[in-house]
Amino acid sequence: MWLNQYLVLAAILFSIGVYGVLARRNAVLVLMSIEIILNSVNINLVAFGAFNDTVTGEVFALFVIAIAAAEVGIGLAIVLLIYRNRRSIDLNEADLMRG
Amino acid sequence: MTHSGVLAEVDWNIARNVFFYLFATIQVIAAIKVVTVKNIVHAALYLVVVLAGVAAQFILLGAEFVATTQILVYIGAVVVLFLFGIMLTRANLGADADLDQDNRVPALLTGLLLAGVLVATLLRTFEDIEFPTETRSTTARVSDSIFSQYIVPFEAVSVLLLAALIGAIVVARKE
Incomplete structure (x- = not known):
């Protein structure tokens, strides 16, 4: 079993998540793609932790999970606010900062 | 053995x-x-x-x-x-x-390019490093580590979660 198996899996999931962030226009779906990205990073952290026989990777993965939970809460609250003000969560229509 | x-x-x-x-x-x-x-x-x-x-x-x-x-x-x-x-x-x-x-096509190109670069780099860097064959339970060591070495970040994360909770309520509640 190679270390690379996990690293390549994480890289592929990361790229799929990046595609999702770029290609989706619904804000909730963009948040879901960000979750895929965060999870691929967690696979890397835990794999390197197991490889070096330390628990630091696992501890960092736990912190990332906690931060991701906070991020989803705030993100969905912002999406709800955008929906309430503009009746749409299409990211192309949230262009108030355009000059 | x-x-x-x-x-x-x-x-x-x-x-x-x-x-x-x-x-x-x-x-x-x-x-x-x-x-x-x-x-x-x-x-x-x-x-x-x-x-x-x-x-x-x-x-x-x-x-x-x-x-x-x-x-x-x-x-x-x-x-x-x-x-x-x-x-x-x-x-x-x-x-x-x-x-x-x-713009799905540029997004697809970006994703494929990123995947290609990452996978190629990983394969060159970590060619065929083997995992240690044994894996053992680490839960006790994780808890020891969180509550000794990482106690300050742990407390910071709990405060952050509380702040995020209150922030989400404040942002999403009706006037």
Whole structure:
């Protein structure tokens, strides 16, 4: 079993998540793609932790999970606010900062 | 090492590889479904498959505490939060052609290029470094580590979660 198996899996999931962030226009779906990205990073952290026989990777993965939970809460609250003000969560229509 | 011990180790390695590739295939297919499917509720349910697959990989790596946390926090809480978000924004629950941007091709190129560069670099850097064959339970060491070495970040994260909770309520409540 190679270390690379996990690293390549994480890289592929990361790229799929990046595609999702770029290609989706619904804000909730963009948040879901960000979750895929965060999870691929967690696979890397835990794999390197197991490889070096330390628990630091696992501890960092736990912190990332906690931060991701906070991020989803705030993100969905912002999406709800955008929906309430503009009746749409299409990211192309949230262009108030355009000059 | 006895003969049966060697055999058991080989069996364990084969089993780990078989399950790794099984879960990895399911995960990649489900992740592609999450970013391409036309129905937003189906995307959330495919996300469950991806997250459960990540938990399975954690168990294969001997990180059962992180795997349990992954299932509790992600599948138990985050996905439910996503479903609430979908309901509250009154998204079209059936198929919806309007979920994707018009610039899908550049996005696909970016994703493929990123995947190619990352995979090529990883394969060159970590060519065929083997994993240690034994994995042992690490939960006791994780808890020791969190409550001694990482106690300050741990407390900071709990304050951050409280702040995020209050912030989410303040942002989302009606006037």
